[in-house]
Amino acid sequence: MRIGVLTGGGDCPGLNAVIRAAVLKGTDTYGFEFVGFRDGWKGPIEGLTTPLDRSVVEHIxxxxxxxxxxxxxNPVKMEGGVDAIRATMARLEIDALLAIGGEDTLGVATHLHSQGIKVVGAPKTIDNDLSATDYTFGFDTAVQIAVDACDRLATTGASHHRAMIVEVMGRHAGWIALHTGMAASAHVTLLPEQEYDADEVAATIAKVAERGEAPLVVISEGAIAAGGDVTHTGAELDAFGHVQLKGAGEALERILNEKLPDLATRVTVLGHLLRGGTPTAYDRILGTRSGLSAVTAIAEGNFGTMAALRGTEVVQVPLAEATGELKTVSQARIDELKHVSG
Amino acid sequence: MRIGVLTGGGDCPGLNAVIRAAVLKGTDTYGFEFVGFRDGWKGPIEGLTTPLDRSVVEHIxxxxxxxxxxxxxNPVKMEGGVDAIRATMARLEIDALLAIGGEDTLGVATHLHSQGIKVVGAPKTIDNDLSATDYTFGFDTAVQIAVDACDRLATTGASHHRAMIVEVMGRHAGWIALHTGMAASAHVTLLPEQEYDADEVAATIAKVAERGEAPLVVISEGAIAAGGDVTHTGAELDAFGHVQLKGAGEALERILNEKLPDLATRVTVLGHLLRGGTPTAYDRILGTRSGLSAVTAIAEGNFGTMAALRGTEVVQVPLAEATGELKTVSQARIDELKHVSG
Amino acid sequence: MRIGVLTGGGDCPGLNAVIRAAVLKGTDTYGFEFVGFRDGWKGPIEGLTTPLDRSVVEHIxxxxxxxxxxxxxNPVKMEGGVDAIRATMARLEIDALLAIGGEDTLGVATHLHSQGIKVVGAPKTIDNDLSATDYTFGFDTAVQIAVDACDRLATTGASHHRAMIVEVMGRHAGWIALHTGMAASAHVTLLPEQEYDADEVAATIAKVAERGEAPLVVISEGAIAAGGDVTHTGAELDAFGHVQLKGAGEALERILNEKLPDLATRVTVLGHLLRGGTPTAYDRILGTRSGLSAVTAIAEGNFGTMAALRGTEVVQVPLAEATGELKTVSQARIDELKHVSG
Amino acid sequence: MRIGVLTGGGDCPGLNAVIRAAVLKGTDTYGFEFVGFRDGWKGPIEGLTTPLDRSVVEHIxxxxxxxxxxxxxNPVKMEGGVDAIRATMARLEIDALLAIGGEDTLGVATHLHSQGIKVVGAPKTIDNDLSATDYTFGFDTAVQIAVDACDRLATTGASHHRAMIVEVMGRHAGWIALHTGMAASAHVTLLPEQEYDADEVAATIAKVAERGEAPLVVISEGAIAAGGDVTHTGAELDAFGHVQLKGAGEALERILNEKLPDLATRVTVLGHLLRGGTPTAYDRILGTRSGLSAVTAIAEGNFGTMAALRGTEVVQVPLAEATGELKTVSQARIDELKHVSG
Known part of the structure; x- marks a missing residue:
């Protein structure tokens, strides 16, 4: 069998772990050959390939x-996209695809599967907002980077008696902020799941400052003040036509400067730092196990599925499960966080 | 209510997270008072206490x-130990205990519970070998430190065409080695769960070296060569009368030097490095959630239980579940690892 | 003798090293007593003190x-400031001051010395722009944090074929950008010392992108495009009335988006991240040696001096040397950097 | 001109920085071609080469x-070694050599230069014991790794009231131990430069333990107890016939166990960890500047020299200066350390 592999959507730490594990096990155990498709679905659409064997993946x-x-x-949203993929697969004698990506990428995979193309997925998102899996790789690394940053910012905040605001990724789901806030001893953590009450936030921060602490606030890029004019969501389109929210941290700073004029504040937007660099051990392992599970699914003809973490095990679940509904932070987790905040 | 808190056994990153979370929620939500007992069970036996309130735990x-x-x-193994604890609790008007520790500490807690003392546990071991919970805090940090070390050692190994042997903790269960080996792209990983075949290991390493790679071996301190004279288990007693295995890495080095005389080798024993320093975000969160769950159990009168991770949730399970049987690495996980080794 | 110690200006990693070393050697070798003044010159002006002995500095x-x-x-810029300091010193029987800070703080120290107050300094600035010393502590840590961030951003840039722009501190001197750019393999590094030619920068970036690399740009917050309308210097006053330049990175992004519309860009502003957290070993040592040198100067009556790094040695130099002229990046260092850029 | 580049002796972080900088500037500025020689002097002796151009060095x-x-x-110590190098250079039309290494490698370079071979050097040793340069790259990284390890070990030591002994590299010069001890707040630091008094060390450690601290000891692998039977110098020959001292840390542990039987101790031998992995920003910059200086020397015909750090500048000095005498730690630096120890 010949397998085409691609990675789509925003990159994240752990993608190379999936690729490596799939190629190593696929080659050694099943005798598969692999072809790398470049740049997400653009690769199979345009026939952009790169070699993929043990020597390529050895150190990644x-x-x-x-x-x-x-x-x-997105081949589904362009005319002839799916046909182009089918043609490329035929031309290169590729039997099946391993598609590693987030909601969009797996949505395409689901569609291709429904069109009779043999495809298996591996879920990826630093945002951890994919249903059907406990955690996605990339998330642990993102949280670790954010917590390291908060640890650093806490000491400079304390030296100057300033409130430090740290904005992290998370447009629709606040998992990164939730875990960062809990692990960094943040006094306030604001998520997209609930509009925040600006007065209440200011009161908490004032209370923290009064007892001599430097307030630390973690805020998702998608967090919005209740009743606000949402001026901070200066939504812009990036080069890919993707909406970019800008300014949740700065919006909060404006609010605090107004409500607590005596308190100096500083905003740090971590942004793309969170998706870069070497994966944590956790993400290397989750990525590796996802790759092993996915390639096994191909060998067993278990198409239309993706690798999912369930407790301590990685299992295959139907692709459709992952892409139905965004996994947001539950009220129980928010309550939990409140008990160690403030 | 007044709660006594203690930590027993080998320390590990995340213990302070449990203490902090229990004190914060216990104080704010339930109005509990807390007393810190020093130095494990020695504290309640001898009445060694230290203050424990918000100001103490704020930055830990x-x-x-x-x-x-x-x-x-261990109060159970000494005469009058349990009575001394009971007396201390009465004298200090302590209603219940929160005992954070590994198999030994929780075994004591189980016994105390059977004797009518109100106790709740939180499981801790960097070795991850406690049953009844998916993972224990401290483990993720230990693996991360070991993987960082392996990443470093890999470059010096490659520069000198040497085999690098990295010995990690794990006397009876090989979880740290399993995860380190998988996350560090080790060519060979040796666990206590299975005696290793020295010839087979040497053959794999020779094969790796022949294709121009610097072999990386991760070995548990408890891993033993099959049929060997176990000379490496130069078991020694430490100051606490605890058996210390010494030399799994060096034993393997001797074997390789004999079987592959042309290959230079270097052994690094990570030892106590793995249990030190700031916890990873993962362990801070798991520790925090464990502390929240444990203090809630106290408030609800749910004694004789401990906090356990099950999938994405932390729940209370009977203490006895944790201390029955050592959780060792399954054959399935070992097979998985083999697919990305060699 | 009783010595008052204070830290002024922007905080940076290594300040605690100075405090600790001065207190340890001062106490043990010279029998000094120490008093901590809180919040820079505000401390001696208002008489805000905190205890300072071995037990306080042991773990800092x-x-x-x-x-x-x-x-x-700044006591020099307020009425009665210097007299207030003199009064506090008399009241608390303080014989001499150890002032740790940057240009402003040391400028005050120079003035106080000229007024007959016994004072010794230790220079600090993450910007490394103080004359009279080879390097200041805090700088090495700032550069290390920036380089770690660039390493992370480089992988996500490469995955998406994006140009990554990293803005670092440095309003008037580009030392942090210079060292970050060199250590992070940046393709373009822009400093405040020279206005940059927007066309030339765009051409370099285009060339890098054409050979398949993801362009990495490091830019000082004070870097300005030649002939530009300087719209990016949206100078704002912070809570302390200090001018805050904002937007060197974003200004460059706008330029690139205009000149290279097909190239996606992402800006990360590291800001206060660079001054936070645990110091590198280098800064711990430089801070420690500065503290030792300064306290020795006090013991020897060598007032009006500050600790300065000269090659491998820390020596005392006149305070006035440090505060005369800003130390900016030389043309030779800029030329050096160009040889490994592009 | 065609330049052959080689790296000899123990590897260390920063070697690739030298190679990269030399190749980039040599190619772009001087139009040089480069040939990589593999495995130190073995490369030019046996004609083992590897391509070396911009694409190879871009990401290293x-x-x-x-x-x-x-x-x-060592070609000087083998028959026909120098002639073989000359022959290889002639056959491959190589005009000059860039030799990056420590005392041995630079000693060979000095000899070759005296034999009329055009050679320029760049000094490297994690031990920092080369004369003629303030610091060598690799040293800063080694110290940073050791300090990170000490930071971790300090918390587990404190939790268990144990003395932690950390053994670092340094057979003849104690620079790594000196800087590690100072940056890690070690209570005792032992160097090869001075035999230590076992009773005095034990007394200091006892004093530290009595005031409730967990003693931290940093010891060079070459540190020896005065009047001891030096049993710890179980000198062994490694695969390269190089003497390996073993056991300075364990020897000290035996001494402490005898003199302070109530104090538990743990030894960690950092060993090769110190020479592995990504260089610090400091070492990347020093390596880069060394490479730039060396290649400039070649272009200017300034052979028989090596790059040396002098204050803030990298300059070329005669090769012979570096290899004459080992640079050991001065009494002044030892005294300095004592003021922050104990």
Whole structure:
């Protein structure tokens, strides 16, 4: 069998772990051959390939990002996209696809599967907002980077009696902020799941400052003040036509400067730092096990599935499960966080 | 209610997270008062206490080890130990205990519970070998430190065409080695769960070296060569009368030097490095959630239980579940690892 | 003798190293007593003190920021400031001051010395722009944090074929950008010392992108495009009335988006991250040796001097040397950098 | 001109920085061609080469070790070694050599230069014991790794009231121990430069333990107790016939166990960890500047020299200066350390 591999959507630490594990086990155990498709779905659409064998993947486990490149190209939304993929697969004698990506990428995979193309998925998102899996790789690394940053910012905040605001990724789901806030001893953590009450936030911060602490606030890029004019969501389109929210941290700073004029504040936007660099051990392992599970699914003809973490095990679940509904932070987790905040 | 808190056994990153979370929620939500017992069970036996309130725990989340100190004192194995604890509790008007520790500490807690003492546990071991919970805090940090070390050793190994042997903790269960080996792209990983075949290991290493790679071997301190004279288990007693295995890495080095005389080898024993320093975000969160769950159990009168990770949730399970049987690495996980080794 | 210690200006990693070393040697070798003044010059002006002895400084070497707090209060620029300091010193029977800070703080120290107050300084600035010393502590840590960030951003840039722009501190001197750019393999590094030619920068970036690399740009917050309308210097006043330049990175992004519309870009502003957290070993040592040198100067009556690094030695030089002229990046160092850029 | 590049002796972080900088500037500025020699002097002796151009060096700055490989082969000590090098250079039309290494490698370079071979050097040793340069690259990284390890070990030591002994590299010069001890707040630091008094060390450690601290000891692998039977110098020959001292840390542990039987101790031998992995920013910059200086020397015909750090500048000095005498730690630096120890 010949397998085409691609990575789509925003990159994240752990993608190379999946690629490496799939190639090593696929080659050694099943005798598969592999072809790398470059830049997400653009690869199979345009026939952009790169070699993929043991020598290529040997040292990529600690490397961040994806050696295959990525893009947000969506064959389902363009005319002839699916046919082009089918043609490329036929021309290169590729039997099946391993598609590693987030909601968009797996949505395409689901569609291709429904069109009779043999495809298996591996879920990826630093945002951890994919249903059907406990955690996605990339998330642990993102949280670790954010917590390291908060640890650093806490000491400079304390030296100057300033409130430090740290904005992290998370447009629709606040998992990164939730875990960062809990692990960094943040006094306030604001998520997209609930509009925040600006007065209440200011009161908490004032209370923290009064007892001599430097307030630390973690805020998701998608967090919005209740009743606010949402001026901070200066939504812009990036080069890919993707909406970029800008300014949740700065919006909060404006609010605090107004309500607590005596308190100096500083905003740090971590942004793309969170998706870069070498994966944590946790993400290397989750990525590796996902790759092993996915390639086994191909060998067993278990198409239309993706690798999912369930407790301590990685299992295959139907692709459709992952892409139905965004997994947001539950009220129970928010309550939990409140008990160690403030 | 007044709650006594203690940490027992080998320290590990995340202990302070439990203490902090229990004190914060216990104080704010339930109005509990807390007393810190020093140095494990020695504290309640001898009445060694230290204050424990918000101001004490405010900044301890990123701090490694335990602010309460630890010891391996076992009241069940000494005459009058349990009575002394009962007397201390009465004298200090302590209603219940929160005992954070590994198999020994929780075994004592189980016994105390059977004797009518109100006790709740939180499981801790960097070895991850406690049953009844998916993972224990401290483990993720230990693996991360080991993987960082392997990443470093890999480059010097490659520069000199040497085989690098990295010995990690794990006397009876090989979880640290399993995860380190998988996350560090080790060519060979040796666990206590299975005696290793020295010839087979040497053959794999020779094969790796022949294709121009610097072989990386991760070995548990408890891993033993099959049919060997076990000379490496130069078991020694430490100051606490605890058996210390020494030399799994060096034993393997001797074997390789004999079987592959042309290959230079270097052994690094990570030892106590793995249990030190600031916890990873993962362990801070698991520790925090364990502390929240445990203090809630106290408030609800749910004694004789301990906090356990099950999938994405932390729940209370009977203490007895944790201390029955050592959780060792399954054959399935070992097979998985083999697919990305060699 | 009783010595008052204070830290002024922006905090930076290594301040606690100075405090600790001065207190340890001062106490043990010279029998000095120490008093901590809180929040920079505000401390001696208002008589805000905190105890300072071995037990206080024992564990502060790895701690970022300053345990004494800081401020930008300037006694020379306020009426009666110097007299207030003199009065506090008399009241608390303080014989001499150890002032740790940057240009402003040391400028005050120089003035106080000229007024007959016994004072010794230790220079601090993450910007490394103080004359009279080879390097200042805090700088090495700042560069290391920036380089770690660039390493992370490089992998996500490569995965998406994006140009990554990293803005670092440095309003008037580009040392942090210079060292970060060199250590992070940046393709373009822009400093405040020279206005940059936007066309030339765009051409270099285009060339890098064409050979398949993801362009990495490091830019000082004070770097300005030649002939530009300087719209990016949206100078704002912070809570301390200090000018805050904003947007060097974003200004460059706008330029690139205009000149290279097909190239996606992402800006990361590292800001206060660079001054936070535990110091590198280098800064711990430089801080420690500065503290030792300064306290020896006090013991020897060598007032009006500050600790300066000269090659491998820390020596005392006249305070006035440090505060005369800003140390900017030389043309030779800029040329050097160009040879490994592009 | 065609330049051959080689790296010899023990690898260290920063070697790739030298290679990269020399190739980039040599190619772009001087139009040089480069040939990589593999495995130290073995490369030019046996004619083992590897391509070396911009594409090869583009991403190696953050990579530890050396992409060229290393060895301890010494052409001066083998028959016909120098002639073989001359022959290889003639056959491959190589005009000059860039030799990057420590005392042995630079000693060979000095000899070759005296024999009329055009050679320029760049000094490297994690031990920092080369004369004629303020610091060598690799040293800063080694110290940073050791300090990180000490920070971790300190928390587990404190939790268990144990003395932690950390053994670092340094057979004849104690620079790594000196800087590690100072940056890690070690209570005792033992160097090869001075035999230590076992009773005095035990007394200091006892004093530290009595005031409730967990003693931290940093010891060079070459440190020896005065009047001891030196049993710890179980000198062994490694695969390269190089003497390996073993056991300075364990020897001290035996001494402490005898003199302070109530104090538990743990030894960690950091060993090769110190020479592995990505270089610090400091070492990347020093390596880069060394490479730039060396290649400029070649272009200017300034042979028989090596790059040396002098204050803030990298300059070329005669090769012979570096290899005359070992640079050991001065009494002044030892005294300095004592003021922050104990």
């Amino acid at each position: 486990l600690p490397v961040g990002g994806t050696i295959l490149g990525s893009s947000r190209t | 989340l990123p701090v490694g080890g335990t602010i309460l100190g630890s010891s391996r004192t | 070497l790895p701690v970022g920021g300053t345990i004494l707090g800081s401020s930008r209060t | 700055l953050p990579v530890g070790g050396t992409i060229l490989g290393s060895s301890r082969t």
